[in-house]
Amino acid sequence: MLFAPRVVDPVDLRQLLSSVDRPVSVLVLPGAPDVGELAELGVSRISVGGAIAVAAYGAAINAVTELRDKGNLWLLGPRGSGASGDGRRLQTLTATVTSISTAPLRGSAATRWPSGL
Numbered sequence: 001m002l003f004a005p006r007v008v009d010p011v012d013l014r015q016l017l018s019s020v021d022r023p024v025s026v027l028v029l030p031g032a033p034d035v036g037e038l039a040e041l042g043v044s045r046i047s048v049g050g051a052i053a054v055a056a057y058g059a060a061i062n063a064v065t066e067l068r069d070k071g072n073l074w075l076l077g078p079r080g081s082g083a084s085g086d087g088r089r090l091q092t093l094t095a096t097v098t099s100i101s102t103a104p105l106r107g108s109a110a111t112r113w114p115s116g117l
Helices: 010-019 035-041 051-070 085-100 107-111
Strands: 002-004 024-027 045-047
Touching: 002 010, 010 024, 010 035
Parallel strands: 002 024, 024 045
Antiparallel strands: none
16 A cells, blocks of 8 residues: 555546556545545545544534533534434434445445535
8 A cells, every 4th residue: 555645636646546556545635536536546545634533623612612602512402312413414424434434445435425424
């Protein structure tokens, strides 16, 4: 596996992929092609680095700010159900990441993301 963390331009990726005889993994950065496009180009694996952790920290900060400023916790939904709004999206994202975390990037794994995430 060749890890190419800063190579996200499709032209550069095509050149890299055609010049190596091993699977290529890239770090997905803002402006990178989406997962399906990367799979079509021939990328075998992606990494998101700390992006998911940063998003989780942001959600935690928003939840604490909401609790401090408005006295409720929006992430739990109505009556603490834990099943509405961003809480549902977080649950769906967690289930999706878990289900594809060991799948190869090629093929159907690149199309398993649910809509709306």
